[in-house]
Amino acid sequence: MARVVVSVMPKPEILDPQGKAVLGALPRLGFSGVSEVRQGKRFELEVAGEVTPAVLAEVEKMAETLLSNPVIENYVVSVEA
């Protein structure tokens, strides 16, 4: 059993209202020093057996077709130790 993580973030040129809302709330809560916040999604997938290149390629395809919208989002696939 291995865990593969897919991180999905809005592309830099895409407006991120959720991130902006968090950024606006921080000073009201007394926090300072943060200049930008982006909010995205994190998927943790449990896959049976070892994480082979074939498994990673399959997860890449899942990320592209189901987990992200490639028009407005970037994704990164990584294996968790």
Added chain:
Amino acid sequence: MARVVVSVMPKPEILDPQGKAVLGALPRLGFSGVSEVRQGKRFELEVAGEVTPAVLAEVEKMAETLLSNPVIENYVVSVEA
């Protein structure tokens, strides 16, 4: 300028309907080999200057009070290289 990442995931004992929906969609799209999916949030925070222990402590507090709901979610703070 440094980037600090806050990953927020539903606690293992908490039902995750979004993750279940993804898990159910995978076989319908022709994907196999995934036994569990959990969906959470990923925040990328740009902080000015270096990431000192004090900055990390501040981000931990943000994660606990604003970015996550500690009753149903766990969070992890990490620094991106």
